Amino acid sequence: MTPARPAPAEHRPAAPARPRPGGTPNGRPARPAPARSRRAAPRALRRLPLNTAAVIVFLLAVFPVYWMVLTAFRPTRDIQSETPGFLPVSVTLEHFEHAVAADGFWTFWGNSLLVTAGCVLLALVVALAAAFAVARMRWRGRRAFLLMVFVAQMAPWEALLIPMYVIARDAGLLDRLVTLSLIYFMITLPFTVVTLRSFLASVPAELEEAAQVDGCTRAAAFRRVTLPLLAPGLLATSLFGFITAWNEFAFANMLIIKNQDDRTLPVWLSSFSNVFGTDWGATMAASTLFALPVLVLFLVLQGRVAAGMTGGAVKG
Secondary structure (H helix, E strand, C coil), rough: CCCCCCCCCCCCCCCCCCCCCCCCCCCCEEECCCCHHHHHHHHHHHHHHHHHHHHHHHHHHHHHHHHHHHHHHHHHHHHCCCCCCCCCCCCCCCCHHHHHCCCHHHHHHHHHHHHHHHHHHHHHHHHHHHHHHHCCCCCCHHHHHHHHHHHHCCCCEEEEEHHHHHHHHHHCCCCHHHHHHHHHHHHHHHHHHHHHHHHHHHHHHHHHHHHHCCCCCCHHHHHHHHHHHHHHHHHHHHHHHHHHHHHHHHHHHHHCCCCCHHHHHHHHHHHCCCCCCCCHHHHHHHHHHHHHHHHHHHHHHHHHHHHHHHHHCCCC
């Protein structure tokens, strides 16, 4: 009897693959389960206190502004109500009409704008020259000068009230808007010098040297090459100087004594009243109009400053 022959290899059933120790049936190492889902929950819990604190700080900072705007649009009966309401029930514009029609509103608005513009322009011109001397030139006493600028920036403004009053009184500079512009210029100058010096140091000096090789003078190279790249610094310092001079109250209240027509808008707001006492609706409306230019300027310049900081260094 003839023994049975084994089946050909192509007709044999495939043997099941045996898993290797420590791996999958195909021999590859087993991958661990993704840990992203396990880490997401603890990370969110860790951030919860910080997020809660940020929301609380935001509400505390925004609530006074919200209450000011809400009071400006509320009718008088709702303002004088014993139970305060946090949502507007009815809206009126009569408080804004009273504020704009008040005696001296546009005069004091113009005084504030004149003082602020003079302070900002003077600070930019002087600080730009000082920052260029510190960042581009090497001279004896440069570090001592920078140290003095930092010390002047750390000095509190309130400590200068009495010295500035004595100096202005002895020099016959009381009751003048020029005095306020000079004082605000002095207050904003250290910050402006430090900021512009940092921006100038970030611009390579080789750009100016290449422009001089092409035939430009040093002043022309600075004006055509470096100055456009300093736009973020100029905008940032201008915004700081504008907010400082626009909102300042103490110096304006102390140095403008006799000539009441030269008062600025913050001083005028402190004395805004009628025959029945303080008109809170008109006061809040005038305060809203007073804060509006600062808010608009900040919103406009904020995007330009950020865009200039990221794109200014790659401009050709």
